[in-house]
Amino acid sequence: MGIGVEVANPMAGLERSLSEFFIDADGAAVMHSSMPGRFIAAISSGGVPRYVLKVGRADDRPLRNEAKFLQAIPRTGFPLAVPKFLFAGLVGERYVVVTLAWPNSRPAGLLERKELLEITEVLGMTTVGCDPIVHGDFAPWNVLRTPAGIALVDWERARIADQPLRDLIHYVMQAGAHLRWLDVQTVVRELTHPQGMVAELAQRLNLPHTLVREALCEYFTLAPAARTPRRVSRFRERIAVAAGLPRPGERDTSPRP
Incomplete structure (x- = not known):
């Protein structure tokens, strides 16, 4: 039977x-x-x-x-x-x-600040031909520790785009919104503070400081995926409110420097 x-x-x-x-x-x-x-x-x-x-x-x-x-x-x-x-x-x-496959690989967990900045600096400087590449879903679950070092998997959303801060913003948001490894205060600090990781990455890549705000607005005005859990959407909304960022479909009305 x-x-x-x-x-x-x-x-x-x-x-x-x-x-x-x-x-x-x-x-x-x-x-x-x-x-x-x-x-x-x-x-x-x-x-x-x-x-x-x-x-x-x-x-x-x-x-x-x-x-x-x-x-x-x-x-x-x-x-x-x-x-x-x-x-x-x-x-x-x-x-x-x-x-x-990597036989001795394991999930990387939450990357340390130094590791995260080194990886996203590499991503921000990588070129295919003459154009920068964006991983597209650089998140904790797509990073492994292997005998060859840190490995990035799941390149389905990769694209050629001049968005050198996008992967770091996405990683920090996914670590907070989906995995709850970072709280709202920490996410806001790393995304928007002058000593936060996004600002430091912009400095490493010799990007104008105004690009940080532009990159954040571009990220937050994108509509979330249709199957996004409600708790993730709420976390994203709390970040937007705390950081003074526009919501999906809104325009950034903050004063320009």
């Missing part, structure tokens, strides 16, 4: 097409992603993770974007570790990206 509901194997149909990545496999762990129609599989060899597969729909644009950046980033001389790209393409009706 069976117990529970039978679930179709999400890997069905992929093994033969991706056989080169399964030759020495002795186990797999599969989980559904927060992205509809997507799942992630970790393939192990010798009892340790060997490959990571992201499998989405054929029209999965964020996944295609990640594949593009994972191939391009190593050519920039980027000094931080990123997943080693192995394969991307259609397998049947699914789009698949395969990277090497």
Whole structure:
């Protein structure tokens, strides 16, 4: 007698097409992603993770974007570790990206100020061709500690954009709003105070101090994702009020220096 509901194997149909990545496999762990129609599989060899597969729909644009950046980033001389790209393409009706796994990696937790500034300084200075790159979702859950050092994963939202402060602002906000590792007072201080991290990063990158306010207004006027939890939205609203920043859809009416 069976117990529970039978679930179709999400890997069905992929093994033969991706056989080169399964030759020495002795186990797999599969989980559904927060992205509809997507799942992630970790393939192990010798009892340790060997490959990571992201499998989405054929029209999965964020996944295609990640594949593009994972191939391009190593050519920039980027000094931080990123997943080693192995394969991307259609397998049947699914789009698949395969990277090497880090067998001895662990979540980085809340980065220290020194680490956070060093990483975001690198991100702010990185170029693909002549244009700066933005990770797009630089958050605690996308930072790992590996034998190769700090590694950044999940490049689905990466883009070419002249927004060198965006990743640091996003990290601080996500650490406070989603994970509650930082309180409102701390977030406001790091985002807006002259001795805060965003101001220090702007100084390191030789950016005019007026750009800090512009970057914050640009970030806060963006509408949050449709599935944003209410508690996260409330935290964001409290930051905006305390820092005198506009809300989504509002214009910044503060006096210009």
